[in-house]
Amino acid sequence: MRINFNYSGHLCSRQRTSVTMTYQDLQVTKNDGVVHIQLTREKSLNALRNLTLKEIADVLHHAEKNRDEKCVVISGSESVFAAGADIGEMQQLSPVSSLQNIRAEYWKVIRKFPKPLLASVNGYALGAGCELMMHCDIVLVGNNALIGQPEINLGIIPGAGGTQLLIRTIGKAMAMKMILSGEPINAERALESGLAIELCPKEITLKRTLKLANEIAKKSPLALRLAKEAVLHAFESPLEQGLEHERRAFSILTASTDREEGINAFIEKRPPNYI
């Protein structure tokens, strides 16, 4: 692992530090509380081999513990997000090795990551790429995005949450169509169906995503964490329980110093400074 420290001058009269770390399958840049994970195996269309998932899980594991890392963005290149799993690795799987596959652990780290996770998606987001995208809390797509679960074409089915996450986001009819036919959808459909929150010209998808991440990174970390948890709780519980969960989280936050800071800053008409 190579670490470059790159001091990129002053911003808002405060020293800003940008750190870039290069992994084998990723490049990770940390800037002002935003961790940007860029998949860098473009020659293999960023196919999510075990090593890639492991490296993503490592970065998230670290970001979870590090107070300075507020928000994470995952992106590919301008032309491809991630075009699936590694077919070679998949070919080796037997029922037993599949059940014991270490990939499930990596996916769990991604799924349980408690801080905001954003995806910047240009080009192919297929199979595991689509699943990685859906593990993110907010998705922005470029005009060249092509999103799908084509596993059925190989005689298999999505294996990292595709069948469960799609239906919870876009409903039964469209999820079934995508999973049973294997046909991908384009950026417009992704936006209409609620998979993505914004459709950008491909050249600036990443810039837009980082900008949103920067905004989010300025919020109270504790509030972000409880908010994300409460929203995701909706998938796991009946409404009454979900409302109860929200009320408790809300009540807990009344005791936080960030809440005091937030309200004071609002009254004093200044930007808040959360810890």
Add this chain to the structure above:
Amino acid sequence: MPTREHNNTILLDISDGLAILTLNRPDRLNSFTAEMFKDLKKALNKITPEQGVRCLIITGSGRAFCAGQDLNQRAETKTSTPDLSASLEKNYNPIIRKITELEIPVLCAVNGVAAGAGSSIALACDIVFAARSASFIQAFCKIGLIPDAGGTWLLPHKLGRARALGLSLLGDKLPAQKAEEWGLIWKCVDDNKLLEEVVAIGKQLATQPTKGLSLIKRAIDKSFTNSLSEQLDLERDLQGIAGETKDFQEGVAAFLNKRNPTFNGN
């Protein structure tokens, strides 16, 4: 490095950033066959930035530009009716999408008659020139079909409902001169000057800020479905991208230093 690739039915010449693609079945008025689709797709896939292509000209060899589908191939299927939907889905539609999505200017030199899908292919190009003797025909109505390969979209967008329906329901020949007067095409040129003039413009466009030109194309195309407010947002975004190109810097520097700019396309 000039490259030249001659499949049987499609000629592709690339030189100095300009690609010239010629439909080449002159004895059959350059009408489409399965083989020609294969060759055309192969040729269009070569039109990439990696190949250094910064402008494309599409033209036809012989006396016609393109007479659309070769009906002989359609008649060959005697046992069942041909699946026209499948033919559009597999062949024509991808080609029209490909032409309109190319991130370079696409010129068309309509050297003779452009009928049916041949007319659609010409009109899908960004700037259309036609020889004075050329004409556009929507012949579909005479055999019980509808204009396809984008015909029912391209005609009303360029001409309005009245003229689009007049042409499509009557199937009359629209001469190049009138096509220019109606705004269907950019310019009508004397037959013997057509290729010379289009190639000169193509060569010129191949030296221009290609990325910027492609953004212009994207913005104009989006305007048909965007509201003014959405279009303002799009212009904001695309201008932001254009403003970060090296060619923009070069353009400004050349202007300030009163010299000719040298654009590299991005």
